[in-house]
Amino acid sequence: MALRMYNTQTGEKELFVPLTPGKVGMYVCGVTVYDYCHIGHARAGVVFDIVFRYLKYAGYDVTYVRNYTDIDDKIINRANQEGTDYRTIADRYIQAFDEDMALLGLAKPTVEPKATDHICGIITIIEALIAKGHAYVSEGDVYYAVETFPGYLKLSGRNLEDMQAGARVEVGDKKRHPMDFALWKGSKPGEPWWQSPWGNGRPGWHIECSAMSMEFLGSTFDIHGGGKDLVFPHHENEIAQSEAANGCQFVRYWLHNGFVNINAEKMSKSLGNFFTIREVLKKYDPETLRFFILSAHYRSPIDFSDQNLDEAQSGLERIYSCLAAVDDVLQGHAPSDEVAVIETLSQVGQELQEKVDQFLPRFVEAMDDDFNAALALGVLFETVRATNRFLAETKGLTPLSLQLVATVRHLFVEAGSVLGLFGSEPSVWLERIKSAKSGQIDITHEEIERLIVERAEARATRDFKRGDEIRDLLLAKGIVLLDSAQGTTWNVK
RNA sequence: GGCGCGUUAUCCAAGAGGCUAGGAGCCGGUCUGCAAAACCGUUAACGUCGGUUCGAAUCCGACACGCGCCUCCA
Numbered sequence: 001m002a003l004r005m006y007n008t009q010t011g012e013k014e015l016f017v018p019l020t021p022g023k024v025g026m027y028v029c030g031v032t033v034y035d036y037c038h039i040g041h042a043r044a045g046v047v048f049d050i051v052f053r054y055l056k057y058a059g060y061d062v063t064y065v066r067n068y069t070d071i072d073d074k075i076i077n078r079a080n081q082e083g084t085d086y087r088t089i090a091d092r093y094i095q096a097f098d099e100d101m102a103l104l105g106l107a108k109p110t111v112e113p114k115a116t117d118h119i120c121g122i123i124t125i126i127e128a129l130i131a132k133g134h135a136y137v138s139e140g141d142v143y144y145a146v147e148t149f150p151g152y153l154k155l156s157g158r159n160l161e162d163m164q165a166g167a168r169v170e171v172g173d174k175k176r177h178p179m180d181f182a183l184w185k186g187s188k189p190g191e192p193w194w195q196s197p198w199g200n201g202r203p204g205w206h207i208e209c210s211a212m213s214m215e216f217l218g219s220t221f222d223i224h225g226g227g228k229d230l231v232f233p234h235h236e237n238e239i240a241q242s243e244a245a246n247g248c249q250f251v252r253y254w255l256h257n258g259f260v261n262i263n264a265e266k267m268s269k270s271l272g273n274f275f276t277i278r279e280v281l282k283k284y285d286p287e288t289l290r291f292f293i294l295s296a297h298y299r300s301p302i303d304f305s306d307q308n309l310d311e312a313q314s315g316l317e318r319i320y321s322c323l324a325a326v327d328d329v330l331q332g333h334a335p336s337d338e339v340a341v342i343e344t345l346s347q348v349g350q351e352l353q354e355k356v357d358q359f360l361p362r363f364v365e366a367m368d369d370d371f372n373a374a375l376a377l378g379v380l381f382e383t384v385r386a387t388n389r390f391l392a393e394t395k396g397l398t399p400l401s402l403q404l405v406a407t408v409r410h411l412f413v414e415a416g417s418v419l420g421l422f423g424s425e426p427s428v429w430l431e432r433i434k435s436a437k438s439g440q441i442d443i444t445h446e447e448i449e450r451l452i453v454e455r456a457e458a459r460a461t462r463d464f465k466r467g468d469e470i471r472d473l474l475l476a477k478g479i480v481l482l483d484s485a486q487g488t489t490w491n492v493k
Numbered sequence: 494g495g496c497g498c499g500u501u502a503u504c505c506a507a508g509a510g511g512c513u514a515g516g517a518g519c520c521g522g523u524c525u526g527c528a529a530a531a532c533c534g535u536u537a538a539c540g541u542c543g544g545u546u547c548g549a550a551u552c553c554g555a556c557a558c559g560c561g562c563c564u565c566c567a
Contacts, residue, residue: 011497028567029567030567031567032565032566037567038567039567040566040567041567042567043567044567045567047567073565074565156496156497156562156563157496157497158495158496158497158562158563159495159496161495162494162495162496162563163495163496163563205565225567226567227566227567228561228562228567229561229562229565229566229567230566230567231562232562232563233563233564233565234566256567257567258498258561258567259560259561259567260567261560264559264560265560266560266561266566267567268565268566269565269566270564270565270566295505295506295507295515295516296505296506296507297506297507299498300498300499300506301498301499301560301561302505302506303505305505307504307505307517308504308505308517310517311504311505311516311517311518312505312516312517314516314517315515315516315517318516318517321531321532325531325532366507372507372508374506374507374515375506375507375508375514375515377506377507377515377516378506378507378514378515378516379514379515380515381514381515381516382514382515385515385532385533388531388532388533389532389533391532392523392531392532392533393533459526462526464526464527467526467527468527468528471528471529475529480529480530481528481529481530482529482530482531483525483528483529483530484530484531489530491529491530
């Protein structure tokens, strides 16, 4: 099987063949840095992180470019509100973005360019567009004339007439056609500006991506990604700019991730139903959020809710618990490289061996099929079950069975490196979840410990009534007691 | 109005003509003084109505419901 991916432009899954064998150029629209990122940004970030990681895993030499749009109306507005300059705002939210994405475990792209570092490239493209008759100057602004580009709207499969029928487009008198869009905007007093052949001004939205992708990936490159909401107008406009200026195909594969919904409705700023990554991470572990995002196919919508996050956490805990048990077994029982003498596996051992043998082929098959991470997770869970069963039913681990368990561990590390999961020490991660939960209770650890001791004493004298009373008391406060041969520990419900 | 997408068991969610997806939950079991936790096992589904086919969640058509884009958006 070979990698196939869904191309928005054709509406089909296509076999991936890079422009240059062994190499991939990939550009993903980052963020406009004027506020903290929300869960929708988290999804886009994670989705294309997986694409990036999987391409590398598949052996490609990947150049991954993800930009910061650090000059824009929204940034300027925000700066005016706060009585500061655009740079302060942009830098603040670039830093916040970096922090959020690092928490979510995103690998660093090869390059993370800023629009304002590419003003020259932007001006060059605009000049070329004007020279070729695709753009025109109008009172200090420069606009792209959409009617001059025959392929306009080919990505979203629409036409200009239909678009205007529902028209909520402002007809600016500076524009020749209502759908024309700004490449360059003359600056008003007090606004940031750069010198240009058309006077002082700043770039419009869209053009920065054409300039930066061309700078780092060339006129034609393999993959361009972003959220579905960027298909129109952002990506259409990028195509129009780049293809008209360069006279060649811009992007070979267009990838778009689905939305994050709240109660089945798109999360968006205008609806006011959004959560920032920071807010969510106060309550949930970042890996839980990442796991949640990966539990659905990247093109489907996902519904963000406490219940769904809780379920994701339960699932991830299941995997980490299994890995913790595996590490426990492996600790002190380093599997020897010597092949065991004549030794055969038990029935459950053979079943696990089978899962282990199928693991990578099935994982790769899932990921090859348009990055189906949800299916890939299914493979992991099946292996977890087989491993748990093997561990539970195997007494006295032989060299062969230890080797098997060690292989399981390696496979999870390998798959985890592609999914950006299981980077933590399992026992540490589980402990962190526990302590995070304990932040939400109103009883001190000392008090809990005192009651546990009291209960132990009661049980020692077979005063089970008192013991159960204490257990119920703690349960009412959300504390679950875990009795074991080694004593009693506790957890938050 | 134009264009597009979706509807899978209690919930989340893969799959896309015949082959156990998976997770959470329920229930049963192991363990326990009893529980809990953990682990094991188990259950159930393809929106409605037609059509194509030996065979349809899967393909085709109609309908219903939900959603998205057409304005800034990941």
